[in-house]
Amino acid sequence: MPPKNSVYIATSIDGYIADKDGGIDWLDMVSIPEGEDMGYYAFMENIDALVMGRNSFETVLGFDVDWPYTKPVFVLSNSLSVIPKSHREKAFPVSGELTEVLHMIHNRGFLRLYIDGGVTIQSFLSEDLIDELILTTIPIILGGGIPLFGDLRQRLAFEHIGTKVFADQLIQRHYRRVRQ
Numbered sequence: 001m002p003p004k005n006s007v008y009i010a011t012s013i014d015g016y017i018a019d020k021d022g023g024i025d026w027l028d029m030v031s032i033p034e035g036e037d038m039g040y041y042a043f044m045e046n047i048d049a050l051v052m053g054r055n056s057f058e059t060v061l062g063f064d065v066d067w068p069y070t071k072p073v074f075v076l077s078n079s080l081s082v083i084p085k086s087h088r089e090k091a092f093p094v095s096g097e098l099t100e101v102l103h104m105i106h107n108r109g110f111l112r113l114y115i116d117g118g119v120t121i122q123s124f125l126s127e128d129l130i131d132e133l134i135l136t137t138i139p140i141i142l143g144g145g146i147p148l149f150g151d152l153r154q155r156l157a158f159e160h161i162g163t164k165v166f167a168d169q170l171i172q173r174h175y176r177r178v179r180q
C-alpha cells in the first residue's frame with residue numbers, strides 16, 4: 001500500500017480553521033442529526049496514525065474529554081521535547097525535515113497519515129506532500145483567524161471526488177491530488 005497523507009478539516013466560508021482567538025466553538029454552530037459523524041469514523045478507520053502540529057495537540061489536550069484518538073499521534077514541534085506523562089504511549093514528538101519525519105513514520109509501519117493543524121498542513125502543502133483533502137465548510141465568515149491555506153511556490157491541482165451536504169448546511173468536498 002503506498003503512503004498517503006490526508007487532511008480532514010472544517011473551515012469557515014472564508015477559509016479559517018480557528019477564529020482570531022484560536023476559538024473553534026463555531027464548528028458546532030449547525031446541529032446535525034444524532035449519530036451523523038460526517039464520514040469521520042470511516043476516515044479514521046482508514047488511517048494508521050496522525051501527524052499534528054503542537055498547537056493542535058495542545059488544543060486537543062485542553063479539551064475536557066477523554067483522549068479522542070485510538071491511533072498514534074506524532075506531534076510536530078521544534079519546542080516540545082517531552083509529551084505529558086499521561087499521553088506518552090499515545091503521542092510522540094517529532095521534528096526535522098518533513099520528508100525525514102515521514103520516512104521515520106513510514107519505517108514504523110504507519111503509511112496512511114492524517115495531517116492536522118494549520119501551520120502543519122501549510123508546511124505539507126508547500127512541499128506537495130498532501131494527497132487528499134476532505135474539507136467541510138461551516139456557514140460562517142470569521143473575518144480573520146488561523147487560515148487553512150497560505151502562499152505556495154507552485155499551483156497544486158486536485159480532482160474532485162465528491163461533495164456531500166449535511167443538515168442542508170455543511171458542505172463537505174473531497175479532493176484527490178493529481179500529479180502529472
Ligand SMILES: NC(=O)c1ccc[n+]([C@@H]2O[C@H](COP(=O)([O-])OP(=O)(O)OC[C@H]3O[C@@H](n4cnc5c(N)ncnc54)[C@H](OP(=O)(O)O)[C@@H]3O)[C@@H](O)[C@H]2O)c1
Pocket residue numbers: 008009010011016017018022023024027052053054055056057059076077078079080094095096098116117118119120121123146
Ligand atoms: N477547524 C478544524 O477542524 C481544526 C482542526 C485542527 C486544528 N484546529 C485549530 O487550529 C489551531 C492550531 O493550528 P495552527 O495553525 O496554530 O498550528 P499547528 O499546525 O497545529 O501547530 C503549529 C506548530 O506545529 C509545529 N510545526 C508545524 N510544522 C512543523 C514543521 N514542519 N517542523 C516542526 N514543527 C512544526 C510548530 O511547533 P513549535 O512551535 O513547537 O516548533 C508550530 O508552531 C488551533 O486553534 C486548533 O484548535 C482547527
